[in-house]
Amino acid sequence: MRYLPQTQKSRAEMLAAIGVASVDDLYRDVPKSAFIQGYARIDNHKGELEVERILGAYANENQPAGEGPFFLGAGCYNHHVPASVDYIIQRSEFLTAYTPYQPEIAQGTLQVIFEFQTMIAVLTGQDIANASMYDGATAAAEAALMAMRVTKRDKVVVGNALHPHYRETLATYIGNQSGAVLTEGQPDPQTACVIIQTPDFTGTPHALAEWRKLCDETGALLVVVVNEIVSLGLLPAPVEADIVCGEAQSVGVAMSYGGPHLGFFATKEKFLRQMPGRLCGMTLDADGKRGFVLTLNTREQHIRREKATSNICTNQGLMALAFTVHMALLGEGGFKQLARLNHEAAILLADSLAKVPGVKVINKCFFNEFVVELPKSAASVVRELAQQGVIAGYPFEDNRLLVCATEMTTDTDIGIFCEALREVL
């Protein structure tokens, strides 16, 4: 009961002031049949120590990165987060604030969103970015829906190897629109957009000039998905795109078994009013001081209701803060250096795995992850290595394994991985 400040005395005083005998009198509009006397499987309250022990025991049943060599990526990445990031996001003023609907007392959150929008715009080579999306997969789905609104067409084309979960999420979202089609291949004159992931799901980075040309010829929008945002410190900015969206978990956000992560969404200025999600803009207050507000909300559900560009409301504010703090620490120099270190670790991993008998590196090009072909079932290799404390990667297509290296990967980790592979192959 430690979270409840009312006392028996204060409750009695308040009931008297209201003029009712008991709190149940206040529930008199509720049908009697809806009340429950107790719950079979929910205990009574517990102290902090007890809760910590219960959940601590569950935590100990897991095998986290950091306890052993770790080579899993596939849309969620194991990166270092500086200590300052977690300190800042745990400040009450950020952690326990609401969406900044009262801008006079929310300038902290608002300026952070403005800085986040600027960082995403700069990284993606786009004009503008919103205040965040749930994750990369839903950002990609919203991009497809926006392209359908802009072009008034209903065909969405996946142009290359898109993360399979993104593909499934797209199918769910697109499937809601009657007449909408989701397909693979190249854009044609009925196409709303073509979606290109870079680096793609298998780790290969893509040049975009040819896709831009195809889009110009057909009138389709070019949607570029990036789910390893650190790659933008080494790969060219996708300036050719009409929309760049994806996952920014890699900067500042823990893997946390799949969430909360950080979707981002950037586009060209001409599409501003078709964009989903919240936007923060700069303005002046009554004294002429610079300040920030949520703006252009006539696109949003609380004003437009069924005519809104999206139903998104709460997004990933605190994760956007974590990203902004981490990116501020990295800065221009640190971010590019981090990208280099990731690439360098992946090169070392590729060269080491190539020397393991039976292992074939498939990618010619990659950023920090790539595919290897194994002489046996990749899923069984992953299971066997997990028993030895090595998280080997993402198995797919029977004998293929998607592996990833980051700045967290040490030479020792790579050595242990290769040795373990030699033993099981």
Next chain:
Amino acid sequence: MVAERKIETIEKASSMNMMDQTRGLNYEENLLWEKAPGDHPGVDLPAPQNSTLRTGLAARSTVGLPQVSEPQVLRHFVRLSTKNYSIDHGFFPLGSCTMKHNPRLNEKVARMPGFAHIHPLQPESTVQGALRVMYELQNILGELTNLRGVCLTPAAGAHGELAGLMTIRRAHELNGQGHRKVILVPDSAHGTNPATAAMCDYTIRVIPTKDGGRVTVEAFKEALYANGGDGKDVAGMMVTNPNTCGLFEREIIECADLLHKAGGYFYCDGANFNALVGKIRPGDFGVDVMHINLHKTFSTPHGGGGPGSGPICVNESLRAYLPSPVVVQDKDGSYHLEGVDERPTSMGRLKGFQGQFGMHLRALAYILSHGADGLKQVSEDAVLNANYILSQLKEDFYVPFAGPCMHECLLTDKLQKDVGVTTLDIAKTLIEHGMHPMTVFFPLVVSGAMLIEPTETESKESIDRFITVMKAVAADVKSGDTAKFHDFPLSAPRRRLDETKAAREPVLRWKA
């Protein structure tokens, strides 16, 4: 003095040395890009040793990020933080948002390495503890709602609404009812309800509630059987209960019965579950599917706009159509994430991975802490606090719908508006008095709405202070002392901001 000079353009305001306007503990803070760039960043990384590239593309030369040291970064964000109001500062009666205390135990638990540093695609044998957390939360939410099919994937309330409506749609499609295209929504609904229905390609039919603030059987029948129909074009209804006027829908069971007879499903927006949790189960008043805002009822922090988490709970008739994945327990006792390919009738995948796991953990820590007895007290105190406010302010402000209310109470500015003091002025006056305003101008069914949700984590003392300030506002307006209200706030980090300018001349990013 610089601070008193009125500036008309953003360019002029930006080019001034903002830091010079700092006074006392009120810090001005410029943008990261406006700081003099340093020689080195705020991290020390090892120097790359290898200059060869295997990306197949040219290396990027410039990104366009700022570059400053660690102490500058810390100071920047700490200063910005001081410009925010938060639940840890004080009273935050934001109706429909349930701004309750956020226990720090939850934060500690979510940061345990065994939870924070596991990957969503790790072999299931290496994440059994995490799956157990999800499985137990699924069961508890199922029990609290009496809707036993639970999927934790949705990322927020609006995402839960989407999941819920798509589950309904999938059920209709697989049962030869795909022609049903209408969703009934009361006019008091959250904006996300019609927006979500539109995303599912549904047509909205509005149930008017303006007269009594509630859905009546009569109004419901008119909507269900509109144009002489038999209700067979209706896929379902979306009703928030308690509703956004703070009232319990008294006739909801009758409406649900009629809807069910016509073949529709009842979706309940769970935004207001805090009035019911531990005491009343939505599955017992006709609900077929409901989303739960873990960031409202179950205390996970709002974080200045997310992350939220919006699990959905459904009854047996809809379980097979839930989104994927869901956590199941296998015969050997181990836990397993059942994916799209194992659940052929599922409506599909909603999100990259299995949901906002960090929020699932925090919610479970909260539920274990409160237990069944504590949760019952939560809803009772929340309802008591709201009714206490209503009882103390009903003479001073207009009450559009008579109480008792549930966990929030609705007032309007009807008694003040005629002399020129509006809901907006009242909100900004609360800011001047060091409180967060209530929800304003929502719900839309009344003019000048003020929706007040104190939550159970406020003491009588803090509620009394709010009541005192509100009574003083009403008294000042009555005595004709109204001019000052238009100027508030005077003491906040910013005065009222020009939102028209922001929308007409959008500046959405920093540019050199």
